Amino acid sequence: MNFETFNLHPSIMAGVRALGYSIPTPIQVQAIPPIMQGRDVIGLAQTGTGKTAAFVLPILEHLRSGPQGCVRALVISPTRELAEQTCEVINGLGSKTSLQSVAIYGGVSMEQQIRGLRSGAGIVVACPGRLLDHLWKGTISLSELEILVIDEADRMFDMGFLPDIRNILRCILHEHQTLLFSATMPENIRRLARQILHDPVTVQVGRTLPAKTVSHVLYPVQQHLKTELLKKILDGTQTESVLIFTRTKHRAERVAQQLVRAGYRVTSLQGNLSQNQRQAALTGFRNGSIKILVATDIAARGIDVLSISHVINYDMPESTDDYIHRIGRTGRVEKNGEALTLVTNADAGKIRALEQLLDAPLKRLTLQGFDYTRPAPDTEPCLSQQPRRRVVRRHEIGRQTAMR
Ligand code: AMP
Numbered sequence: 001m002n003f004e005t006f007n008l009h010p011s012i013m014a015g016v017r018a019l020g021y022s023i024p025t026p027i028q029v030q031a032i033p034p035i036m037q038g039r040d041v042i043g044l045a046q047t048g049t050g051k052t053a054a055f056v057l058p059i060l061e062h063l064r065s066g067p068q069g070c071v072r073a074l075v076i077s078p079t080r081e082l083a084e085q086t087c088e089v090i091n092g093l094g095s096k097t098s099l100q101s102v103a104i105y106g107g108v109s110m111e112q113q114i115r116g117l118r119s120g121a122g123i124v125v126a127c128p129g130r131l132l133d134h135l136w137k138g139t140i141s142l143s144e145l146e147i148l149v150i151d152e153a154d155r156m157f158d159m160g161f162l163p164d165i166r167n168i169l170r171c172i173l174h175e176h177q178t179l180l181f182s183a184t185m186p187e188n189i190r191r192l193a194r195q196i197l198h199d200p201v202t203v204q205v206g207r208t209l210p211a212k213t214v215s216h217v218l219y220p221v222q223q224h225l226k227t228e229l230l231k232k233i234l235d236g237t238q239t240e241s242v243l244i245f246t247r248t249k250h251r252a253e254r255v256a257q258q259l260v261r262a263g264y265r266v267t268s269l270q271g272n273l274s275q276n277q278r279q280a281a282l283t284g285f286r287n288g289s290i291k292i293l294v295a296t297d298i299a300a301r302g303i304d305v306l307s308i309s310h311v312i313n314y315d316m317p318e319s320t321d322d323y324i325h326r327i328g329r330t331g332r333v334e335k336n337g338e339a340l341t342l343v344t345n346a347d348a349g350k351i352r353a354l355e356q357l358l359d360a361p362l363k364r365l366t367l368q369g370f371d372y373t374r375p376a377p378d379t380e381p382c383l384s385q386q387p388r389r390r391v392v393r394r395h396e397i398g399r400q401t402a403m404r
Contacts, residue, residue: 004035006032006245012060014096019089025050032058032204038177040197044204046183047152047328051205052089055149055179060094062147068098070144076165078155080105081180081282081303086125086151091166092287099123104140106130107275114139126163128156135171142172152320153182162188169196184321184329192244214311214327214337218351218364224376226314226342227258232367233312233340234264234292240309241285244294245326246377247315255314256294269303271281271357303329316350 003016003024024032027045031315034041035058045051056287059073066072077083083103090101104126110133117124117140124131134140150156156165178197182189193200197352221229234242246252249270256268267281267290284290286305295303297317306332323339330337343351354360366372 001029002163005101006036006057006061007059008061009064009097011064011096011404012057012093015060015093016057019092021053025054025205025350027203027205028050028057028124030205033175034201034203035179036061039310040177040200041179042193042197042200042202043179043181044183044185044202045198046205046324048330049266051181052086052151053093055151056086056089057091059147059149060090060097060099063099063122064097066146067144071117071122071124071140071142072144073123073147073149074142074145075123075125075149075151076131076156076168077105077125078152078159078161080107080127082152082277083125083127088391090123090125101125104130104134106133108139109138109273110134121152122400128161128168132164132167135168143174145172145174145176146179147179147370148172149179149181151179151181153192154184155262155325157186157188162192165192185323214330214339215382216327216339216358217341218362219340219342219363221342221344221372222376223284223344225372225374227255228374229254229342229367229370230314231259231262231264231314231378232370234259236367237310239291241288241305241306242292242310242312243303243308243329244292244304244312245313245317245327246294246296251315252296257293259294264292265290266292266294268292271296297326305329309337311337316341316347318350320350320353323354 001024003013003021006024007014027043027049031041031043031054035055043051045054055075063072075086077086080103083105087101087103094101098120100119100195101123102113102121102125104113104124106127106129110130111402113130113134113144117134135142150165156162180193219233230244244255246255250270252268252270253272256266259266267284269281270277273281281293282303285293285303288307293303294314311327311330313323313326315363317326327339329336330339351362
């Protein structure tokens with residue numbers, strides 16, 4: 001199958017060629033025809049499958065005719081990065097059309113967004129909180145909305161955005177087409193879908209399994225040796241761009257600092273950064289000037305860098321869903337990628353769940369020459385230097401409790 005089958009307007013086909021797409025991905029093959037017929041669609045697809053173009057192409061085709069200068073399509077995204085990236089896909093595929101899009105998210109001034117809206121953007125890509133701000137201020141109108149896309153619905157739910165989504169939906173009272181994309185279908189999303197979609201067509205790609213182009217390897221190691229092992233892995237592996245995931249933002253920051261001190265060009269992406277810092281980190285990683293990015297799950301939502309050759313889980317993700325999301329960053333659209341996970345004894349249950357999902361045992365690797373027995377620095381069994389137990393004096397007890 002090729003893109004000609006969809007009968008897209010030549011100006012949109014020019015955009016498809018400009019982005020170098022030659023063959024539609026499976027989610028595009030399945031989702032584009034029913035969306036173009038005006039049907040509501042549930043798209044079960046993880047990132048990296050080409051799901052963005054699957055809804056952007058029909059939107060561009062639909063918006064070519066009809067009223068201009070008002071918001072006719074709205075994409076709700078969980079994060080600003082994903083919103084920016086969706087806008088980039090819209091701008092790329094729509095580069096030979098006159099359609100305009102605007103990204104709306106918090107952490108930056110509303111003024112520029114208001115100017116974008118006033119200049120007649122037909123497509124808005126928005127994060128829920130800031131979109132509600134605009135709706136309450138009356139700086140956006142959804143009265144002409146024809147197509148609503150809820151992207152990465154499961155993430156939106158994880159991030160606590162479901163009440164916001166429901167508030168947004170209350171502002172769109174007239175009939176419209178709704179598309180809901182999600183990598184997984186937890187019960188809350190299923191319920192939302194039942195409530196807001198009309199006779200939807202469900203298209204599903206690869207169920208909730210990771211892309212076949214990714215190979216998975218576990219590195220068993222003690223917690224305190226993880227950074228040392230990570231450095232050895234980085235030194236001994238041919239990589240392009242590497243995305244490292246940690247469980248907490250504090251740890252993302254710390255691992256990035258440890259790698260910088262060891263001489264690697266690294267940046268980190270975690271919730272403590274300002275919008276400018278996030279943008280700078282992402283730009284450096286995207287343009288390849290920085291090859292290693294350390295991030296938390298939430299901060300890394302929507303990172304779309306085609307040359308990510310390795311995803312390294314410094315910490316085992318909380319759930320198999322998170323694992324799929326994380327490694328969805330590599331092996332994108334027929335590129336090969338590797339997912340390496342540093343695991344400790346405490347991760348046994350999570351590993352079992354993952355092996356069940358993948359329906360295969362995962363390969364365990366040990367690095368030749370790496371000292372796996374080195375004790376943690378503060379538990380060195382050196383009896384002569386055992387720190388003497390400090391006696392807590394009576395007058396200190398109150399102070400210690402207050403400090404806790
Ligand atoms: P997504 O799943 O939408 O995040 O897309 C993942 C990546 O695949 C993006 O970099 C897209 O530009 C790229 N992509 C989408 N569709 C195609 C296609 N038909 N051929 C090649 N690359 C594509």
